[in-house]
Amino acid sequence: MSAPSASVFVRCSCGHLHWGRYGAAGLLLVDPARGVLLQRRAWWVHHGRTWALPGGAIEAGETARGAAAREAFEETSVPAEAFRAVSASVVDHGNWSYTTVLALADGAEARVANTESAEVRWVDPDDVPGYPLHRDFAAAWPDLRGRVGQELVLVVDGANVVGSRPDGWWRDRHGAAERLRDQLAKLADAGVPDPDDSAVTWWPRIILVVEGKAKHVTGTAGVDVVAADTDGDSKIVEVVAQQQAKVLVATADRELKGRVGALGASVIGPGTLRTQLDAL
Ligand SMILES: [Zn+2]
Structure with a gap:
């Protein structure tokens, strides 16, 4: 019927x-x-x-x-x-x-x-x-x-989000970051809720910042990957400062939250992001 x-x-x-x-x-x-x-x-x-x-x-x-x-x-x-x-x-x-x-x-x-x-x-x-x-x-x-003219950029603290769940990620940091990247690609297509307005959904540009053993992870459709040579937090601050758009940073790092907050970015915790990824 x-x-x-x-x-x-x-x-x-x-x-x-x-x-x-x-x-x-x-x-x-x-x-x-x-x-x-x-x-x-x-x-x-x-x-x-x-x-x-x-x-x-x-x-x-x-x-x-x-x-x-x-x-x-x-x-x-x-x-x-x-x-x-x-x-x-x-x-x-x-x-x-x-x-x-x-x-x-x-x-x-x-x-x-x-x-x-x-x-x-x-x-x-x-x-x-x-x-x-x-x-x-x-x-x-x-x-x-x-x-009109606004966009949302979601900047993801890769090490912090990967490390937020004890699923054995420490045995393969590169693979764990790749899995996160692939989930984020789906999120770019599904959209994320505006942190301040429940009536608004964004299809964000996503930037995943990786470091250490995960630094050779490559980008994919919907997700740019930026590698930090030494200090992941400073790279994230640098990436946030470059954006002309509204920025949302996914991290639980207290000091980093303060630094990106000072640049006008909003912050969501890894738990909130994981919940959105799990729902895809
Ligand atoms: Zn009506």
Whole structure:
């Protein structure tokens, strides 16, 4: 038996009607040179003639990220290969939710691709409030504006995280660091929760800092590996200082926490990171 159609209105506990049995998702595409991609909705769709993001109902079994990418392609012809998803935020109404996927575009070409949109346009983020916006997008915009152009970099203190669990890692430090790297690659794809905002998930760039017998571990898709010649902590501080992005450091080292905290980074403990890795 096939799943019930996703394309229905839901009477929500907030009092409004919303589109999508399994919730809905939209894509906030950011191009550093051109701004954000807005779509003017066709006159005949719900909240017609307003400006909003390409998006629509999440299908049964589909992720919000997948739905946002599919809808953006259907409506604006921007293919998934043309952008990199950076973060997602969820507005949860209980029996309905809307996920905005924020992505960095790499010179994507957008055009009106189906009858649901009347026009697509790259807009300077500062000009967005001047457009006649869809009610829900207007409400979400101030928060989204704060994340336009932002990325999360997760810097992992390899020796500290490997050493946080007595699983025999000391017999093969190189192999243990490789296993951590491979788990981190899955995490880069699955995403990590924002340490300060439970409604936000990031697909981070991950930098694993290794040292000693693990220093010849190589990088893989989604994970850069940086080797410390002598002092792992100083290398981590150096890596954190180089980032333009929001930085999250995974370590339990008290002194290191202070040093990266002074640079504005947030810290999570190895136990928290391990819990996220174990859940993949
Ligand atoms: Zn609602």
